[in-house]
Each structure stands twice: as structure tokens, then as C-alpha cells.
Amino acid sequence: MRGVRLRLLRNLAIAAAALVVLAIGLWRLSSLPCFQLIGELHCRVETDQRVVALTFDDGPVPEGVDMILPLLEREQVKGTFFLVGEVMEEHPGLARKILDAGHELGNHSYTHRRLVGRLPATYREEVERTDALLRAEGVAQPTLFRPPYGRRLVGLPWAVDAAGYRTITWDVEEPFRLEDPQAYADHILERVKPGSIILMHPMYYHREIISKAFPIIAAGLKERGYRMVTVSELLALEGEMRE
Ligand SMILES: [Zn+2]
Numbered sequence: 513m514r515g516v517r518l519r520l521l522r523n524l525a526i527a528a529a530a531l532v533v534l535a536i537g538l539w540r541l542s543s544l545p546c547f548q549l550i551g552e553l554h555c556r557v558e559t560d561q562r563v564v565a566l567t568f569d570d571g572p573v574p575e576g577v578d579m580i581l582p583l584l585e586r587e588q589v590k591g592t593f594f595l596v597g598e599v600m601e602e603h604p605g606l607a608r609k610i611l612d613a614g615h616e617l618g619n620h621s622y623t624h625r626r627l628v629g630r631l632p633a634t635y636r637e638e639v640e641r642t643d644a645l646l647r648a649e650g651v652a653q654p655t656l657f658r659p660p661y662g663r664r665l666v667g668l669p670w671a672v673d674a675a676g677y678r679t680i681t682w683d684v685e686e687p688f689r690l691e692d693p694q695a696y697a698d699h700i701l702e703r704v705k706p707g708s709i710i711l712m713h714p715m716y717y718h719r720e721i722i723s724k725a726f727p728i729i730a731a732g733l734k735e736r737g738y739r740m741v742t743v744s745e746l747l748a749l750e751g752e753m754r755e
Contacts, residue, residue, distance in 0.1 A: 542628050542663045545681040551669030554743075556683040557707035557750050562737045564708045565746040566591035567682065569620060569658065569715075571599055572606035576715030579723050581613050587730040589740040590615050594658040594680075597622035597642030600649070607649040616742040617646055618656035619677065626661055627668045635671035643675060656680050656743055680743055682711035686718060693724035701732040709743065 541547070546555040557565075568580060572595055584591060593610050595617055600607050611617055621627060622641040627634070639657060646654040657677040659668055664679065672679050687699040700710060714722045733740060 538665060539628075542665045543661070545662055545683065545685075548664060548669055548679060549666050551673040552678045553669070553681065554678060554709070554747060555681040556705075556709050557746050559707040559749045559752050561739075561749060561752065562706050563739045563741055563746060563749060564684075564704055564706075564710055564733065565743045566710050566712070566740050567618075567658070567680070567743060568593045569711060569713050570594070570596055570624070571715035572603055572610060573599065573715050574603060574606065576719050577606050577609060579719055580714040580726070581610065583723070583726045583730075584615070585613065587727070587740075589730065590742050590745075591740070592616040592618055592656065592680075592743040594618040594620035594656070595642070595646070596620050596624045596660075597645050598624070600642070600645050607646070611650055616656070616744055617649070617651050617654065618658055618680065618743065619643055619646060619654055620658050621660050624660045626663050627659055628663050628665050630667065632667055632671065635668045636675075638668075639671050639675045639677065643677075678747075680709065682709045684708045684710045686710075686712045686722075690718070690721050693721055693728060696721050696725040697728035697732060700729055701736070704733065704736075704738065706738075707746065707749070709746065 568591055593615055595607055607617060619639060619642045621638040623638065627638060643654055655677055657672045658680050662681050669679055684700055684703045687696055712722055
């Protein structure tokens with residue numbers, strides 16, 4: 513009797529350990545920028561042309577938009593802004609301001625929750641509510657979705673795909689720590705290659721450093737012969753190689 517109970521306990525412990533390992537594995541899998549189980553994903557574009565896409569996540573909030581738009585204007589470059597629906601509603605008019613300056617808008621969910629392990633209806637709602645807001649701001653056909661924190665497994669890519677979107681992640685991410693602007697710029701410049709998608713967060717925590725680092729990044733990219741374009745422009749180059 514005792515032996516049976518011990519064996520049962522041991523099996524339960526093994527099963528629990530296996531579940532923990534599986535959960536950790538899936539959690540890690542959910543944040544890999546260049547791997548996704550289903551649906552169309554782009555973390556960069558395969559090309560030998562010196563072209564990169566600048567992407568700006570979160571917001572829009574006035575301080576962030578008022579900081580980054582003039583810098584982009586000064587450098588004469590266009591970028592792609594992934595906006596959060598809830599925040600768009602808090603600051604009406606800001607999305608339109610970005611759009612009117614010639615930049616591209618993408619969908620970054622409605623609430624910016626981690627969208628893993630939720631109900632299918634939640635994924636749909638997160639995509640569709642922001643989709644409706646983007647359309648109301650004048651985006652005729654929004655097609656670019658960036659998952660909050662880059663996290664996704666199966667349910668979110670499914671909903672993104674069903675709504676006619678493509679998932680866009682990145683292959684070059686800004687450094688998280690606030691170093692000096694030169695170090696911030698160098699971190700990005702050392703990692704770019706033809707077809708890269710660069711991720712920056714100009715709205716909150718990194719706003720201050722980006723205000724100083726962006727001119728260095730733009731100058732560095734131009735010096736290396738790179739053009740800066742929107743994600744849609746970059747995707748259109750997919751597979752284009754020089755003879
Ligand atoms: Zn975000």
C-alpha cells in the first residue's frame with residue numbers, strides 16, 4: 513500500500529516537473545523575435561540593399577511625439593509607429609499628427625497586456641479595437657501588428673492573421689539601460705545589417721536618451737550608406753538582391 517502511494521507521489525512529482533519545464537519552454541519560445549509557431553512573421557527582411565526600418569513603440573503621448581517628430585523631420589526620414597489603442601483614446605489627435613507628418617502607423621494591441629495564455633476572444637478584441645481606431649484616424653488598411661513585449665504563441669498570431677495583419681518584431685533592439693547617448697547609438701549601429709528592423713521606445717523611459725541619441729544614429733546610418741524607411745517599404749524589398 514505504502515509502495516503504491518510512494519510511486520503515485522513520485523509520478524505526480526515527475527509530471528509537475530515536466531509541466532514546469534514545458535511552461536518555461538513555451539514562455540521562452542513566446543519571446544523569440546525571429547521564430548513563431550504559426551502565421552506570418554517578420555523580424556527583418558532578406559535583402560542586400562542598405563535599407564533599415566525604424567520602429568517606435570507605445571503611446572502615443574504628447575511628450576514623446578513632440579520629441580521624436582521634429583528629429584525625424586530634421587533628418588528627412590520616415591518611420592513606423594506601433595500605437596496602443598487605449599493610449600490613442602487618452603490622447604486624441606496624436607495618431608493623426610504622426611500620420612500627417614508622413615509616418616506609418618501600426619497596431620500594438622489595445623491594452624498592451626501580455627497576450628499569451630488568454631481566450632481567443634481577448635486576442636481578437638485586442639487586435640480589432642485598435643484596428644478600428646487606426647482606421648478612424650485615417651489608416652486605410654492597417655496591416656502591421658506588433659505584440660506587446662514581442663510575446664506571442666499561437667492564439668495571438670492566429671487572431672492577427674485572421675484580421676489580415678502581419679506580425680512585425682525586430683532584429684535590433686535599443687539597449688535597456690540608460691547609458692550615454694553615444695553608447696546607446698553605438699549599440700544600435702553595431703548591430704544593424706541590410707534589412708534590419710530597429711526597435712526604439714521614444715514615449716516614456718527612453719525618451720530623454722533618444723532625444724540625444726537619435727541624431728547620432730541617423731548620422732551613423734547615413735555614413736554607412738543606409739536609407740531609413742517604413743516597415744511597409746522595407747517589406748516591399750523582401751528578397752530583392754542586387755545583381
Ligand atoms: Zn510596447
